[in-house]
Amino acid sequence: MDKLWEFLQEDNGGHSSCRLILHMIALSAIIDWQHAVWTVGRWTPNYEIVVILLSTMGLKVMQKKFEQNG
Numbered sequence: 001m002d003k004l005w006e007f008l009q010e011d012n013g014g015h016s017s018c019r020l021i022l023h024m025i026a027l028s029a030i031i032d033w034q035h036a037v038w039t040v041g042r043w044t045p046n047y048e049i050v051v052i053l054l055s056t057m058g059l060k061v062m063q064k065k066f067e068q069n070g
Contacts, residue, residue, distance in 0.1 A: 018063055022056045029053055 029049050036043040 018056075018060050022060050025053055025056050 029045075032049065033043045033045070
């Protein structure tokens with residue numbers, strides 16, 4: 001459990017809610033993908049899932065950039 005808390009910490013030692021949200025969205029997309037593959041036999045990603053995942057990843061990249069400059 002300690003490794004999980006270390007994984008969610010930023011370089012400055014604070015906990016990252018953005019990192020937690022990103023991983024929760026990615027996990028949700030993976031669960032949706034696996035559910036579709038096992039029940040229907042194929043997965044067609046929804047536009048909304050892809051946009052949410054990519055925008056959250058982009059926000060994380062931007063946050064990291066501003067943290068390093070600030």
